[in-house]
Amino acid sequence: MDSATDKPAGRKVLFMATCLCDAFFAETAKAAVEVLEHAGCEVLFPEDQTCCGQPAFNAGDFASSRKVARHTWRVFSGELPVIVPSGSCTAMCGHGNALQFEGEADLGEARDFGKRTWELCDYLVNGLGIKTWSGRYEARVALHHSCHTRGSGTGAAMKQLLSGIAGLELREFGQPEQCCGFGGTFSVTFPHISGEMGKVKLEQVLTSSPDLIVSADGSCLMHLGGLAARGGRPVRVANVAEILRDALLPAPAPAR
Amino acid sequence: MNPQPIDRYAETLARETRDSVSASAAITTEKRVDILARDFPDPDGLRRLAGQIKQHTLEHLDDYLAKAVRALRDNGVVVHFAADAEEARKLILGLLSERGVRRVVKSKSMATEEIHLNDHLAAHGIDCVETDLGEFIVQIDGDTPSHIVRPIIHKNRREIARSFEAHGLGDYDDDPETITRRARIHLRSKYMESDAGITGGNFISAESGRVVLVTNEGNARFSMAPNRLHLALIGIEKIVPRDRDLAVFLNLLARSATAQQLTVYTQFINGPRASTQPSGPEEMHVVLLDNGRSRVLATDCREILRCIRCGACQNVCPVYRQASGHAYRAVYGGPVGAVLSPLLAGERFSDLADLPKASTLCGACREVCPVDIPIPDLLLRLRARAKEEGVRTPASIPMAPFATLATSPALWRTAMTASRAMNHLPTAALPVKPLREWLKLRTLPEWRGGEFRKWMKKRKQS
Ligand code: SF4
Numbered sequence: 001m002d003s004a005t006d007k008p009a010g011r012k013v014l015f016m017a018t019c020l021c022d023a024f025f026a027e028t029a030k031a032a033v034e035v036l037e038h039a040g041c042e043v044l045f046p047e048d049q050t051c052c053g054q055p056a057f058n059a060g061d062f063a064s065s066r067k068v069a070r071h072t073w074r075v076f077s078g079e080l081p082v083i084v085p086s087g088s089c090t091a092m093c094g095h096g097n098a099l100q101f102e103g104e105a106d107l108g109e110a111r112d113f114g115k116r117t118w119e120l121c122d123y124l125v126n127g128l129g130i131k132t133w134s135g136r137y138e139a140r141v142a143l144h145h146s147c148h149t150r151g152s153g154t155g156a157a158m159k160q161l162l163s164g165i166a167g168l169e170l171r172e173f174g175q176p177e178q179c180c181g182f183g184g185t186f187s188v189t190f191p192h193i194s195g196e197m198g199k200v201k202l203e204q205v206l207t208s209s210p211d212l213i214v215s216a217d218g219s220c221l222m223h224l225g226g227l228a229a230r231g232g233r234p235v236r237v238a239n240v241a242e243i244l245r246d247a248l249l250p251a252p253a254p255a256r
Numbered sequence: 257m258n259p260q261p262i263d264r265y266a267e268t269l270a271r272e273t274r275d276s277v278s279a280s281a282a283i284t285t286e287k288r289v290d291i292l293a294r295d296f297p298d299p300d301g302l303r304r305l306a307g308q309i310k311q312h313t314l315e316h317l318d319d320y321l322a323k324a325v326r327a328l329r330d331n332g333v334v335v336h337f338a339a340d341a342e343e344a345r346k347l348i349l350g351l352l353s354e355r356g357v358r359r360v361v362k363s364k365s366m367a368t369e370e371i372h373l374n375d376h377l378a379a380h381g382i383d384c385v386e387t388d389l390g391e392f393i394v395q396i397d398g399d400t401p402s403h404i405v406r407p408i409i410h411k412n413r414r415e416i417a418r419s420f421e422a423h424g425l426g427d428y429d430d431d432p433e434t435i436t437r438r439a440r441i442h443l444r445s446k447y448m449e450s451d452a453g454i455t456g457g458n459f460i461s462a463e464s465g466r467v468v469l470v471t472n473e474g475n476a477r478f479s480m481a482p483n484r485l486h487l488a489l490i491g492i493e494k495i496v497p498r499d500r501d502l503a504v505f506l507n508l509l510a511r512s513a514t515a516q517q518l519t520v521y522t523q524f525i526n527g528p529r530a531s532t533q534p535s536g537p538e539e540m541h542v543v544l545l546d547n548g549r550s551r552v553l554a555t556d557c558r559e560i561l562r563c564i565r566c567g568a569c570q571n572v573c574p575v576y577r578q579a580s581g582h583a584y585r586a587v588y589g590g591p592v593g594a595v596l597s598p599l600l601a602g603e604r605f606s607d608l609a610d611l612p613k614a615s616t617l618c619g620a621c622r623e624v625c626p627v628d629i630p631i632p633d634l635l636l637r638l639r640a641r642a643k644e645e646g647v648r649t650p651a652s653i654p655m656a657p658f659a660t661l662a663t664s665p666a667l668w669r670t671a672m673t674a675s676r677a678m679n680h681l682p683t684a685a686l687p688v689k690p691l692r693e694w695l696k697l698r699t700l701p702e703w704r705g706g707e708f709r710k711w712m713k714k715r716k717q718s
Contacts, residue, residue: 022672022708030708030711033712050663051662060639064659065655067659068662075665100640147620148619150623175286183615183618189613192267193263193578194616200574230699
């Protein structure tokens with residue numbers, strides 16, 4: 001990850017919804033837009049966006065993923081910061097692109113695009129300089145640090161923002177750095193190990209008796225929430241964007 | 257989709273084995289973090305420094321090798337080169353046969369595992385006894401090590417007690433102390449009866465030709481001290497430039513491997529017995545092993561040669577914890593093995609091309625590696641290599657259709673909305689088999705394709 005502080009912040013931002021929000025987590029994307037607007041941003045949504053290319057990248061099909069990455073930075077061209085409600089897609093646009101464009105003529109463009117791309121919480125805290133998030137949200141929250149936020153500003157930023165919310169209690173649990181086991185297509189090609197990893201993770205998380213699991217990545221949450229439901233111990237999950245937005249609502253936080 | 261070998265192996269692994277591998281790997285991981293944080297103000301800085309020293313050495317390996325060879329020879333060591341496993345086996349067998357050696361004691365060495373030395377010597381009538389407790393148990397069981405540092409991480413003490421009983425090492429007793437004492441008594445006589453000692457080597461200083469060996473049981477020292485001949489098989493990547501660099505590596509190695517400040521025994525070997533020394537081997541030979549390493553050096557994955565074999569990446573890896581080391585079908589398993597094993601396999605790369613896919617790319621290995629190897633990046637490069645070479649592994653999912661869809665915005669938008677039909681299909685009727693498998697364990701959230709886009713459009717209009 002590039003260090004968060006050398007990225008340009010701005011009031012006008014481009015929003016990258018991500019393919020997962022496009023397909024499943026409409027609520028997360030809506031929340032992220034509202035959170036950015038609350039922070040004083042004008043949010044632009046380039047209609048031609050699709051996916052960052054990570055599925056092909058992880059499969060080692062760099063020719064395919066470079067094709068998608070090029071499409072993406074063309075759609076998001078310009079100087080404006082690109083804000084993403086996902087640590088994983090942000091890492092793909094930064095470190096992932098830097099790796100797969102090694103030796104390519106447009107490595108420079110890949111780098112420039114990565115430098116403008118921010119995960120939502122990282123942007124709020126380290127881009128816009130927001131120190132605390134106000135509002136109220138009554139819940140015991142287990143914060144899952146998704147793996148692709150390692151080494152980025154996201155983890156600390158999430159914690160900082162959530163800590164400011166009245167009524168919200170962050171619960172600690174063991175082995176916080178442990179992966180949830182999703183890994184995109186990994187969960188399809190290694191179904192057993194992926195499931196077992198998820199169970200190990202859930203075990204740890206649930207020791208903190210949370211009301212809900214919160215993360216910067218909907219994919220981990222989908223995996224953990226889905227495993228919990230199949231395992232007969234359903235637990236609520238929510239992307240951090242939704243908590244930030246719901247905390248601002250006048251009424252008590254809705255049970256989703 | 258075909259079964260993925262590592263996943264299938266993990267599925268058939270006994271619960272008990274999985275749990276003990278998992279638990280002990282997790283404990284070591286935790287202790288490692290604690291001891292590094294306690295002893296150093298900036299452990300990550302130290303890891304980066306170690307990585308840079310090793311990277312520098314690799315980039316000038318020709319020079320440092322030549323320097324090391326000169327220094328070793330000045331110390332009275334006979335130096336040999338072995339290009340591959342076969343050459344190494346031949347060389348070692350030759351050295352032993354010429355001297356009429358029949359009994360050898362050996363300390364733990366992954367390089368000797370790599371060339372399957374024990375079997376080769378046994379086939380030629382030379383008895384080679386493993387003296388590291390873990391490796392000794394592996395040997396009497398006819399097993400293979402499943403972890404770089406803890407070869408029997410996959411065995412519990414009840415299994416060990418049973419094999420001791422079966423091999424005439426006393427009645428069944430699963431008390432760890434009893435097991436250790438019995439092994440010690442048994443091995444003491446082996447040391448005394450042996451004609452030669454074989455060891456590996458953790459480091460060679462190019463500056464002084466010192467060979468550094470670390471153990472916790474003192475067995476390396478026993479393996480060489482009472483013998484006429486000491487033979488060390490060492491990978492060419494084990495060189496460090498100067499003696500003072502050893503301070504960095506020894507500090508990191510023990511902490512990363514076993515969460516110790518220092519291993520119990522650390523030997524700096526300056527060559528065969530000097531005339532002023534009361535005992536020690538009269539002859540010392542170092543066999544420098546290539547066995548694919550210079551080939552790895554020429555690839556874009558050369559960083560893996562920085563590895564100091566601490567096993568920390570195995571301990572921290574959530575996939576290794578589920579699958580254990582044998583799942584990787586190679587001498588080196590876990591994250592380091594997923595990179596190194598297919599590379600060392602050379603022309604048989606395709607046989608092990610599934611190994612780099614056994615990872616969620618979670619990056620935990622990268623965070624613990626004492627020489628800062630970017631393991632996830634290397635896994636990705638190997639996946640790309642497999643794709644380029646057209647190797648089909650069970651974990652290959654064709655991505656070209658996805659790329660076409662993801663670069664055709666209008667088509668993408670249509671697909672997003674149209675796929676809502678998925679919500680109304682029963683699981684069994686889903687069009688893709690992997691997806692059906694996936695849903696056995698998990699639930700999929702409701703497909704809401706296009707909903708956000710609609711909402712966004714409306715907002716702009718209002
Ligand atoms: S790759 Fe790094 S962490 Fe893994 S065994 Fe080698 S040195 Fe240790």
